[in-house]
Amino acid sequence: MPILPADGQTFETETDVAVIGAGACGLIAALSIKEAGVEVLVLERDDTPTGSSTLSTALIPAAGTKLQASLGVEDSAEILTKDLIAKARNQNDPDMAFNVASASGPMMDWLISRLDIEISLVQGFLYPGQSAYRLHTTPNRSGAELMAALLAATLKADVDIITSAIVTDLFADEDGTVRGLRITRPDGATEDIGCKALVLACNGYGGNPDMVREFVPEMADATYFGHVGNKGDAVKWGVELGAAVADMGGYQGHGAVTHPHGTLLFWGVMTEGGFQVNLQGKRFSNEVRGYSEQAVDVINQADHVAWSIYDEGAHELGLQFIDYRDGLEVGAMKTANTIEEIAEVTGLSLDALKETFADIAAVRAGKKKDDFGRDFSTSETLEPPYYAVRVTGALFHTQGGLVIDNNAQVLREDGTQMPNLFAGGGAARGLSGPSRWGYLTGNGLLTATTLGRLAGLASAELVKS
Ligand SMILES: Cc1cc2nc3c(=O)[nH]c(=O)nc-3n(C[C@H](O)[C@H](O)[C@H](O)COP(=O)(O)OP(=O)(O)OC[C@H]3O[C@@H](n4cnc5c(N)ncnc54)[C@H](O)[C@@H]3O)c2cc1C
Structure with a gap:
């Protein structure tokens, strides 16, 4: 050059x-x-x-x-x-x-x-x-x-x-x-x-x-x-x-590229009360700081992946995005009606998932502070049906x-x-x-x-x- x-x-x-x-x-x-x-x-x-x-x-x-x-x-x-x-x-x-x-x-x-x-x-x-x-x-x-x-x-x-x-x-x-x-x-x-x-x-x-x-x-x-x-x-x-x-x-990173499907998961699923867990079923960050910084947090988890978990309300919002609809079409989203079913479709530990849900409920109820400093009061408690999507982090542009x-x-x-x-x-x-x-x-x-x-x-x- x-x-x-x-x-x-x-x-x-x-x-x-x-x-x-x-x-x-x-x-x-x-x-x-x-x-x-x-x-x-x-x-x-x-x-x-x-x-x-x-x-x-x-x-x-x-x-x-x-x-x-x-x-x-x-x-x-x-x-x-x-x-x-x-x-x-x-x-x-x-x-x-x-x-x-x-x-x-x-x-x-x-x-x-x-x-x-x-x-x-x-x-x-x-x-x-x-x-x-x-x-x-x-x-x-x-x-x-x-x-x-x-x-x-x-x-x-x-x-x-x-x-x-x-x-x-x-x-x-x-x-x-x-x-x-x-x-x-x-x-x-x-x-x-x-x-x-x-x-x-x-x-x-x-x-x-x-x-x-x-x-x-x-x-x-x-x-x-x-x-x-x-x-x-x-x-x-x-x-x-x-x-x-x-x-x-x-740079712009992104903490929710569906894996292995490779479509983009709309970040509003996090701001609407969703969260991410690693393969141990545990949260690892404050998801609502932004999707760019989340890329490294996801990459640093085992196998460089995480599961994004959210509910029907966020799913409805996501449908206005063509990327989200592409993800649905290729089967990136899994649905579940109970925490037990989330464990089944993701292969994550049921005990760990129950603990994560209970932990978030305790934060919402003001019984404890979130370990990662997230304020859950700006969104509603997740209601079934739930959605679970396996994602990885990626670099989008510098x-x-x-x-x-x-x-x-x-x-x-x-x-x-x-x-x-x-x-x-x-x-x-x-x-x-x-x-x-x-x-x-x-x-x-x-x-x-x-x-x-x-x-x-x-x-x-x-x-x-
Ligand atoms: C999946 C994804 C989703 C994104 N979503 C958003 C979003 O919703 N909102 C947002 O603000 N940003 C988003 N971004 C970032 C956004 O896409 C970019 O910041 C923006 O498109 C950059 O525009 P640009 O015109 O500078 O570059 P580009 O659109 O990349 O265009 C640069 C062009 O230069 C050409 N080129 C390069 N070198 C040469 C050369 N030597 N000679 C001739 N041609 C050359 C390339 O071929 C290319 O066509 C996203 C990025 C990705 C990857």
Whole structure:
């Protein structure tokens, strides 16, 4: 992934702004650039753009949107900022958090009214750390649906996307001004394309085992559930160009990937009173801190698995998610009418399960404090029929990346701007701080969509000026 000297280099094709990566970030950046009347070209390594965006549940946090207002939901950039900072224990960048939170509402209004994307608000339960109903999503809560809608919008707007085009090199001046890039085709042929500005929308390094081992060693042996083509190219190029990186240990994990089925179990089953036990039938953590930090806790159990136990109410909520329905279809969920039946379908010790149920009842009754500090008063006691699902922990995507300013323009170590380089989504530093526990639900698509919009608008403005 080298940076090649631009001096003396000629380009077969030229564009105003080049965007690397056709996930949610890249497509939103490209649509914003086109809307500003500036020429844009998207380069995508796969033959069909998917990215981690397609794999996602499409939960996009946005505060102060018209949709929220129409449903009477009170929210604001200030409240979202507070939630982001609280979840990351003050270890994310507060200015960046406020900037992204402030831009999230207008971005969502634009997605709905300008791009005509069908979006609804998830209501009925709150994800850990979110203090308002602000997760906006597609009808089936599906990343594939979101990506199909974004691709349809790019088609309508006549945005050029070159697929099967891995960007292998950038051409730059000594001061870091990017002049162009080289794509390599599946047959090995290369093409050099000139640009006046570059948006890096090629996500993080979850698909690069060496980088995962270096920056997130605790997840080095975990299943990677994101897009394998995300190999850390943005970080590698940025660093070589002199950009600053931050929070490289930050990531989104998930503590409930069904095992061995490999579908995603909706985390609301935990916030609605569910819990996880290990193969000894014992709880091992406070499940409602968040699903990201739960990944390591699950991986640290025997056989790297746990059983998620919940009831019909949570199951009903889960049915609105296509991932959950996929799990049902492949037989990941087992049902039981009594604790004895849970023991039968899971193979767990009946005595241990009875003890766990009794322990939670004692906490609910105020007779003892939960060993893991969980507050059970925010949910109801589980009622039969019960559901039991075997799960493991996985790495979804990395959150560390290039440091940017309020326009998603990449910054050097000394805080000055790189001349014409922008980054968003997983390519940029996220809002989760340096660890697994700072990830607030939706932080991935929050920065993919909102920074994509900001990077698109600012790069177009730069080219125009
Ligand atoms: C199972 C799962 C569920 C998730 N659910 C949610 C959710 O509900 N809400 C949420 O906020 N986040 C969620 N996430 C995280 C979210 O999917 C990502 O944070 C987000 O999609 C990142 O968007 P992006 O555009 O930056 O990257 P991507 O969507 O991954 O797009 C990057 C693109 O760049 C391309 N690319 C990479 N390198 C190159 C190169 N050198 N040349 C050309 N192309 C290149 C890739 O092929 C890819 O298409 C989930 C993740 C997973 C895995």
